[in-house]
Amino acid sequence: xxISLSLLWTAFAIVIGFIVLLGYFVELPAVxxxxxxxMRWAVLLAAVALLLGLWNLLLVHGRKLSxxxxxxxxxxVLALMLVVTFALSTFFGPDNQTAMYIFExxxxxxxxxxxxxxxxxxxxxxxxxxxxxxxxxxxxxxxTALIVLLGSGPWPLGGESFAQEAVQWIRNExxxxxxxxxxxxxxxxxxxxxxxxxxxVLLGADRPYGE
Amino acid sequence: MDFLAFLVLLLIxxxxxxxxxxxxxxxxEMRSIEGYEVLSKAMExxxxxxxxxxxxLGVGTLMGAESATALAGISxxxxxxxxxxxxxxxxxxxxxxxxxxxxxxxxxxSAYARAGxxxxxxxxxxxxxxxxxxxxxxxxxxxxxGEHVSLxxxxxxxxxxxxxAADMGERAGATVxxxxxxxxAQALFYATADYPLLGEEVFAGGAYLGLRGTHxxxxxxxxxxxxxxxxxxxxxxxxxxxxxxx
Numbered sequence: 001x002x003i004s005l006s007l008l009w010t011a012f013a014i015v016i017g018f019i020v021l022l023g024y025f026v027e028l029p030a031v032x033x034x035x036x037x038x039m040r041w042a043v044l045l046a047a048v049a050l051l052l053g054l055w056n057l058l059l060v061h062g063r064k065l066s067x068x069x070x071x072x073x074x075x076x077v078l079a080l081m082l083v084v085t086f087a088l089s090t091f092f093g094p095d096n097q098t099a100m101y102i103f104e105x106x107x108x109x110x111x112x113x114x115x116x117x118x119x120x121x122x123x124x125x126x127x128x129x130x131x132x133x134x135x136x137x138x139x140x141x142x143x144t145a146l147i148v149l150l151g152s153g154p155w156p157l158g159g160e161s162f163a164q165e166a167v168q169w170i171r172n173e174x175x176x177x178x179x180x181x182x183x184x185x186x187x188x189x190x191x192x193x194x195x196x197x198x199x200x201v202l203l204g205a206d207r208p209y210g211e
Numbered sequence: 212m213d214f215l216a217f218l219v220l221l222l223i224x225x226x227x228x229x230x231x232x233x234x235x236x237x238x239x240e241m242r243s244i245e246g247y248e249v250l251s252k253a254m255e256x257x258x259x260x261x262x263x264x265x266x267x268l269g270v271g272t273l274m275g276a277e278s279a280t281a282l283a284g285i286s287x288x289x290x291x292x293x294x295x296x297x298x299x300x301x302x303x304x305x306x307x308x309x310x311x312x313x314x315x316x317x318x319x320x321s322a323y324a325r326a327g328x329x330x331x332x333x334x335x336x337x338x339x340x341x342x343x344x345x346x347x348x349x350x351x352x353x354x355x356x357g358e359h360v361s362l363x364x365x366x367x368x369x370x371x372x373x374x375x376a377a378d379m380g381e382r383a384g385a386t387v388x389x390x391x392x393x394x395x396a397q398a399l400f401y402a403t404a405d406y407p408l409l410g411e412e413v414f415a416g417g418a419y420l421g422l423r424g425t426h427x428x429x430x431x432x433x434x435x436x437x438x439x440x441x442x443x444x445x446x447x448x449x450x451x452x453x454x455x456x457x
Contacts, residue, residue, distance in 0.1 A: 025217050046274055046310050053309030053339035060335050070357045078350075111345040118371060121378045125402040128381075132405075141401060183394045186410045190392045192436050193414030194279030195220075196429035199227055201282055205425035206417070208285045208314050 010204045017202045058082060081106075147171055219436075226432035231424035239427055246388045246406035247419035253362045253386045254294050261299035262361035265354055266291055267376065268315060269367020269391065270307035270344040277368035280392040280413060281311055284366035285318055286426075287416030291364065292322035294420075296331065303354060304337045306367070307347035312339040348372040348379070355383035365389035365404070366413055374399035381405070 016038060022028075023035030061075035069075075081102075088099045126145060129138045151171025155164055200206040257264050268284045271277035288304055295302045304315040316337035323332040340350040355363060363380030365373070365387070373389070373396035380387040381403065389400040390408025400407040408415075411433060417426035 025213055025220075042274065046272065046308075049309035049313050050342065051309065053306075053312045053342070056309075056312060056334075056337075057339050057341075060338050063335065071353055074353065107346075110349065111343070114345045114349060114375065115371070118375050122374050122399070122402060125374065125378060129402050186394050186397065188440055189411035189433070189437065190394075190414075192433040193283070193411035194392065195223055196227060196432055197279040197283045197286075197414050199220075199223060200417075200425055200429060203224070203228065203425070205227075206282065206286050208282050208318065 006207075009209055010207060013207075013209060014202060014204050021202065054082065054086070144174060148174060223432055223436065226435060227425055227429050230428035230431050234424070234428070234431075239431065241418065241427070241430065244408070244412055244415065244419060246390070246408045246412065247416065249386065249406050250291075250362075250364070250388055251294075251420070253388075254291060257361050258295055258298040260361065262359050263298075263300040264291060264295050264302040264362045264364070265358075265360040265380075265385070266302060266304045266364040267351075267367060268304065268306040268308075268311045269365065269369050270347050270372065271311075271368025272308045273310045273314070275368075277392060280366070280368050281306075281308075283414045283416060285311075285314055287364070287366050287420060288315060289318045289322050290417070290420040292319050293326050296323050296326040296328045300359065301331060301333055301336050303358065303360070305340045305347075305351070305354060306337075307339065307341060307344065309339055309342075311367075312337050344370055344372045348375045351376060351379050352383070355379055355385060360385050363387045365391070365400070366408075366416065367391065369393060369396040369400075371395070371399070374403050377403035 019031065020035045020038055023032045058079060061079045063069075064075040065072050065079065085099060085102055088096060088102075092099070126142050130142055132138075147167060148171050151168045155161075197206070201208060254264060256262075266284070266288045268281055268288065269277075271281055273281055292302050292304075302319070304312075304319060306312045306315060316334065319337055320329075320332050323329050338354075340354070341347040354360065360380070360383060363377075363383070363385040365376055365380075366389075369376060369391045370393060373391060373393070377387050377389050377400055386406070387404040388406045388408065389404035390413030391397060391400065392413065397407065397409055401409070414433075415426075415430055418430050
């Protein structure tokens with residue numbers, strides 16, 4: 001019974017997937033309409049899944065709180081704020097003044113601080129990558145990053161000098177020729193990988209919806 | 212009807228379906244990818260030492276262009292979960308999307324059932340950490356630091372926050388294996404992860420962790436198509452050069 005149910009889900013997923021895919025290749029109004037309808041359903045289901053995800057978040061932190069696990073005060077703040085902002089946005093709309101105030105004065109500064117932290121982390125990681133791997137590629141990676149940084153901003157001394165112009169020229173060559181070529185090559189590989197992964201799901205070889 | 216796109220798709224389907232049948236009795240040598248070689252050993256080590264494996268499916272959704280990376284991540288995660296189900300501490304999967312969290316939970320349950328440890332499945336092993344990229348990354352230390360994670364696998368969609376996500380694993384003392392589809396995030400992983408997966412390597416997890424023949428076939432299909440594309444680019448560039456000279 002379990003096997004037949006699994007086969008049923010697989011057949012269902014394959015048929016739905018092929019109908020949506022067909023809509024991209026064949027200009028048949030019936031197929032296109034059906035594909036769009038299925039996509040709209042998928043968006044609705046994704047919204048419901050987001051609510052379930054938030055419930056999962058609340059449950060995990062609720063458990064930490066009830067068992068006073070390490071870092072429980074953070075869980076308490078998270079759970080409280082989640083309930084407050086969810087209630088505010090549900091009852092008074094997502095753009096009400098209090099919800100916007102919380103967003104602008106709590107979430108935006110915290111996220112901006114994390115982005116600032118990223119800059120520091122990357123500088124440290126740049127040095128660490130040379131120490132850890134110590135090969136030609138890591139040296140090339142860090143050297144290229146330094147040249148691009150030097151060529152991107154103004155210099156405190158020696159502005160408009162020959163050295164600055166030379167660095168800017170090298171930076172432009174690296175960014176506009178070498179980096180673009182390399183990125184395109186990587187993107188071709190990624191695209192092929194994405195297509196074959198999608199096809200494996202469509203053919204029922206991969207079953208991310210469980211077995 | 213877009214015939215060229217349809218033909219390319221048909222060619223890939225033929226390769227993915229036909230190659231496993233053709234190569235049934237042929238031993239296919241795959242090039243070594245350090246990240247996946249380390250992954251197998253690190254999983255064994257985590258199980259033996261009673262430490263936890265954390266796998267991140269990233270901050271993307273299943274609805275966008277990044278869905279393929281998430282699907283590849285789920286296939287890798289399923290294998291990782293099966294291999295580490297026997298450990299004292301169950302593996303933890305986190306995502307920034309509700310759909311991915313549900314899928315991961317379902318895959319985790321299936322993996323435990325396949326390994327014969329259904330009773331050890333915990334619903335809290337699949338978690339949504341935060342619905343935005345930075346809220347997700349902001350919540351990562353609570354998992355990495357507080358739950359004795361020794362292996363931090365990032366296989367999903369990431370943006371600029373990729374650097375922080377990998378760096379947090381490094382700071383927690385975990386082995387970091389990371390791959391994504393975004394080129395900029397790959398550069399960040401190169402600097403911050405112990406074992407970065409570059410380009411299409413993130414899609415090869417299934418083949419390297421010993422899943423079905425179609426995974427190996429899809430790798431070969433990718434290589435065949437890549438060679439064709441390289442050939443088209445070289446011939447096209449040469450013809451363009453000749454055309455401009457004439």
